[in-house]
Amino acid sequence: MINLIIMAKCLTSICVVNHVVENDFLRGVIAMPARRALGKEKIDSLEKLSDYSEKEIMQMHGFGKNTMEKLKNYMKENNVSFKEN
Template identity: 75%
Template sequence: MAKCLSSICAVNHVVKNNNFLYGVIAVPARKSLERERIDSLEKLSDYSEEEIMQLHGFGKYAMEKLKNHMKEHQVSFKNC
């Protein structure tokens, strides 16, 4: 007889409540930032625009949206 895996799933399934940049940039770009542990504008400001552009999901449109959002919050990328 098959085992019920619901208890295992409940233990291993972690729901992240990370709304950082939700609605600002697309999911692939947000997930790339999450993989790099960038979860605030302050952490984002430690990177250059070129470094962020190397991440999956970032193109001209995502970068434009991100820069506009950062400007609204008076944050900018690191200068190289």
């Protein structure tokens, strides 16, 4: 029993050290492929997102009509919009 407790403590420390928390930007708003595409372009805030046009974002992997509608609704709720073409 003591061995199991010691082993559990060791595993917990390893998991904490190796666990990388992903950026939570737009988590629960759009799917992971689209969030990864934004991350790849270093778009990690609504302010940075507003520097892009809707057309530019639609060209990224993971963005389609459904994802764009969700994103635009979220941006509207936060008083942010895409730049004009």
